[in-house]
Amino acid sequence: MFVMNMPDNISKLSDGFLRSDFAKDTLTGLLNREAFNIKASERINSGEKGLAIVWINISNFKKYNNRFGFNSGNILLCELSEILTEVFKSKNGDIVSRFSGDNFVVITTWDDLDENITFTEKYLYSLHPGITLRLRAGVYFPSANENILEACDKAKMACDSIRTNYSLNACMYREEMGKEMEMEHYILDVLDDALNSGNIKVLYQPIVRILNNNICEVEALVRWKNDVLGFISPGDFIPTLEKYSEIHKIDTYTVKQVCEDLKNLAEKNLPLLPVSINLSRLDFELCDIFSVIENTLSEYNIPRNMLKIEITESVHGEDMSVLNLGIEKFRAYGYEVWMDDFGSGYSSLNMLKDTNFDTIKFDMKFLSGFDENSDKARYILSSNLSMAKQMGMQSLCEGVETPEQLEYLRTIGFEKAQGYFFGRPMTLDNIFELELPIENIQDSPYYEKLGKFEILDDEILDHAGTIVADMRAAAIFEITNDQIKLLTKNKTYSDWLKNLTEDSKRELINYFLKRMKRMKLNHDPDSSSSSSSGNRFYIFSNGNLFQTRIAHAAENSRTGSEAWVLYQKALTYFPLNHDANDRARIYEAYMKIFAMKSGDNFLRLD
Ligand code: C2E
Numbered sequence: 001m002f003v004m005n006m007p008d009n010i011s012k013l014s015d016g017f018l019r020s021d022f023a024k025d026t027l028t029g030l031l032n033r034e035a036f037n038i039k040a041s042e043r044i045n046s047g048e049k050g051l052a053i054v055w056i057n058i059s060n061f062k063k064y065n066n067r068f069g070f071n072s073g074n075i076l077l078c079e080l081s082e083i084l085t086e087v088f089k090s091k092n093g094d095i096v097s098r099f100s101g102d103n104f105v106v107i108t109t110w111d112d113l114d115e116n117i118t119f120t121e122k123y124l125y126s127l128h129p130g131i132t133l134r135l136r137a138g139v140y141f142p143s144a145n146e147n148i149l150e151a152c153d154k155a156k157m158a159c160d161s162i163r164t165n166y167s168l169n170a171c172m173y174r175e176e177m178g179k180e181m182e183m184e185h186y187i188l189d190v191l192d193d194a195l196n197s198g199n200i201k202v203l204y205q206p207i208v209r210i211l212n213n214n215i216c217e218v219e220a221l222v223r224w225k226n227d228v229l230g231f232i233s234p235g236d237f238i239p240t241l242e243k244y245s246e247i248h249k250i251d252t253y254t255v256k257q258v259c260e261d262l263k264n265l266a267e268k269n270l271p272l273l274p275v276s277i278n279l280s281r282l283d284f285e286l287c288d289i290f291s292v293i294e295n296t297l298s299e300y301n302i303p304r305n306m307l308k309i310e311i312t313e314s315v316h317g318e319d320m321s322v323l324n325l326g327i328e329k330f331r332a333y334g335y336e337v338w339m340d341d342f343g344s345g346y347s348s349l350n351m352l353k354d355t356n357f358d359t360i361k362f363d364m365k366f367l368s369g370f371d372e373n374s375d376k377a378r379y380i381l382s383s384n385l386s387m388a389k390q391m392g393m394q395s396l397c398e399g400v401e402t403p404e405q406l407e408y409l410r411t412i413g414f415e416k417a418q419g420y421f422f423g424r425p426m427t428l429d430n431i432f433e434l435e436l437p438i439e440n441i442q443d444s445p446y447y448e449k450l451g452k453f454e455i456l457d458d459e460i461l462d463h464a465g466t467i468v469a470d471m472r473a474a475a476i477f478e479i480t481n482d483q484i485k486l487l488t489k490n491k492t493y494s495d496w497l498k499n500l501t502e503d504s505k506r507e508l509i510n511y512f513l514k515r516m517k518r519m520k521l522n523h524d525p526d527s528s529s530s531s532s533s534g535n536r537f538y539i540f541s542n543g544n545l546f547q548t549r550i551a552h553a554a555e556n557s558r559t560g561s562e563a564w565v566l567y568q569k570a571l572t573y574f575p576l577n578h579d580a581n582d583r584a585r586i587y588e589a590y591m592k593i594f595a596m597k598s599g600d601n602f603l604r605l606d
């Protein structure tokens with residue numbers, strides 16, 4: 001170890017060493033770690049002001065090596081060493097060195113440091129167009145006489161701290177980093193023990209189908225109980241495990257634990273309940289996560305549709321090919337893959353465009369501020385939901401905490417909801433003690449179909465935000481043994497129904513039943529297509545005329561229930577509340593104007 005204030009005789013010894021070949025890095029010809037330490041110490045001890053130690057690392061060097069071969073990797077290291085030498089040579093006393101692998105360390109001064117780092121990056125990237133390279137730099141300003149080893153450690157800490165923060169390429173050392181680093185090292189040290197000792201547990205949070213208020217899935221979330229630190233939240237240890245490429249250990253463990261829990265359910269004869277698990281993007285690189293899951297499922301004899309895979313949006317600029325291939329493989333084998341935390345980062349839309357998912361899971365931030373600043377939050381939620389439905393995807397909103405939030409999700413047609421309103425993460429046994437029933441897994445395909453229908457009101461607003469016209473009322477009915485049940489409706493349809501008398505409602509239901517029966521009997525080939533006229537009819541109610549279409553939506557093979565979807569638009573907008581005589585006159589007028597006959601395609605309500 002070379003410490004500050006080296007006695008003269010060591011200094012003389014080091015002179016010889018520095019001139020020898022042992023001082024050079026054989027690959028790049030730069031100074032090696034030992035030689036750098038001697039020379040940088042001298043410079044720090046000289047009392048020179050404004051010094052900086054810069055630790056530079058190529059973020060994805062391992063991947064580069066794997067992809068292009070060891071030789072290309074070596075060439076890349078030599079290129080970087082030449083660029084660094086070129087950039088820093090103009091300054092007197094600057095030293096560039098390679099410590100190991102892809103770790104380069106420079107001692108320089110504060111001035112132009114930013115520009116020099118940026119220039120180095122750009123130069124290196126320009127030599128490899130089309131390849132995602134990422135250079136990271138950590139900077140530390142040593143004080144006079146500071147130990148060179150500690151100074152380098154601090155520069156490295158700064159560099160490591162942005163390993164998974166892709167928006168930063170350079171970072172300065174801060175005091176807290178020492179503590180964070182200690183915590184990270186502790187987590188890494190005790191991880192294996194924790195996995196073996198059962199201190200890492202999996203809890204489950206209910207996911208509720210809004211249409212039937214049933215629990216249709218649960219999400220598996222890990223918990224770590226530690227003897228020293230108490231409870232460590234996944235928000236703290238997951239990023240650390242990702243940073244140090246250990247995350248696949250937890251995820252492999254979770255898959256096994258989930259299968260174990262599902263097996264126990266089956267043994268207790270409890271209803272089947274699919275589980276969604278969180279995978280890290282890194283799982284696809286660090287291990288063969290597909291085989292891990294396949295093997296574990298078959299070991300426990302659990303079918304693929306019992307496990308849903310949540311993947312959070314990727315970071316902008318990252319190489320997506322490995323992840324996309326991995327996702328496609330899971331889907332090709334019949335697994336559902338869900339996009340987690342949609343909307344939480346800046347690449348959500350791009351990822352949605354380039355990657356195929358079965359479900360979009362809306363980030364809980366969509367609901368934060370919902371109650372105060374509701375208008376904007378509502379528009380963002382509803383229009384993104386529309387987008388999801390147009391892409392044929394299932395929808396789930398997380399972070400539901402209040403009945404108002406749930407009610408809004410219901411009226412705009414969200415398929416599923418998750419959040420503290422229904423329950424916090426809990427043991428699987430506790431899930432079965434909740435008041436909400438578990439969905440019969442045989443019914444799921446039926447409800448999934450219904451969840452994809454758009455029921456959003458198309459409101460036309462003036463600039464002040466007042467509703468000028470409701471464009472579309474929508475509802476989904478379910479018919480079981482000639483009994484009709486309204487499964488869901490949007491606000492426009494709710495409002496319309498409110499203005500009907502009880503008699504009118506009964507008349508409406510009878511008319512619907514008759515019509516649906518006839519459409520089924522005729523085997524109307526177009527009955528599910530909205531372009532056919534067979535499914536279109538007119539309703540006169542409250543002095544206004546409405547055009548209504550119904551279409552067969554889905555059939556539940558277990559219960560025999562059928563679902564029909566209804567869309568209705570107003571053709572006239574007369575104010576309500578005129579008297580019976582007025583209504584009769586208006587009715588006669590419509591019949592003339594629209595040249596209609598009361599009959600099959602026309603229902604006159606009061
Ligand atoms: P996530 O996947 O977005 O999980 C949802 C997080 O939000 C959970 O935190 C959950 O407890 C919390 N949450 C659920 N409902 C509500 C609500 O209504 N309000 C609020 N404020 N929070 C709610 P948790 O369990 O601390 O997990 C944090 C993150 O850790 C997860 O976010 C996920 O990204 C990650 N994670 C958890 N388990 C695993 C795992 O096994 N593997 C991997 N790779 N990541 C995991």
Ligand code: CA
Nearest residue numbers: 219278310340
């Ligand atoms: Ca999740």
Ligand code: CA
Nearest residue numbers: 340341363398
């Ligand atoms: Ca999430």
